[in-house]
Amino acid sequence: GDSVTQTEGLVTVTEGLPVMLNCTYQTAYSDVAFFWYVQYLNEAPKLLLRSSTDNKRTEHQGFHATLHKSSSSFHLQKSSVQLSDSALYYCALRNSGGSNYKLTFGKGTLLTVTP
């Protein structure tokens, strides 16, 4: 089945500095879409950005990610983090093959932004 790997469980960054949250994946399907969800404390996860196009940069709320099928990656980046970016970030994928009614999430990365 599909799998998503987020290598860092916890990332701490000083306000104003850049950050990259890693996401790699394994899937047997070529028609797949990738998502980053953000979950603030005591809130529901919500979509941050998504992409299904190889080598195309996707941006939202200052964050960006580029799907690279050659390296099976969909890393999330921001050039200058803010205190309000502190949250749990999930990378996820869905394929349109075996089961397109299942969004597979990674284990999440907790981003803490310090003053």
Add this chain to the structure above:
Amino acid sequence: DPKIIQKPKYLVAVTGSEKILICEQYLGHNAMYWYRQSAKKPLEFMFSYSYQKLMDNQTASSRFQPQSSKKNHLDLQITALKPDDSATYFCASSPGQGVSNERLFFGHGTKLSVL
């Protein structure tokens, strides 16, 4: 106004008892899901339904039974509760068009504690 309503928000149960988690969505979506989030397994997929039909089931235990009385309802019945069932249960929905880049919308969750 929340478009995905989960009831109750908090639930305390005793080991061995049975509880039903309620989920209603008012987004006009055709697909609904249950996910579970705990410290051990963040955002774990449980079930997906489309037009009230079970599409995918990743829950090994038959103690977890989804119930769909209407297209916009997907309740979760849990029997013989165990302390390990303690988690936040998120209901989600999506348009259900079967495309890979379709996003999920999450409810605010039901936090279940089993004593």
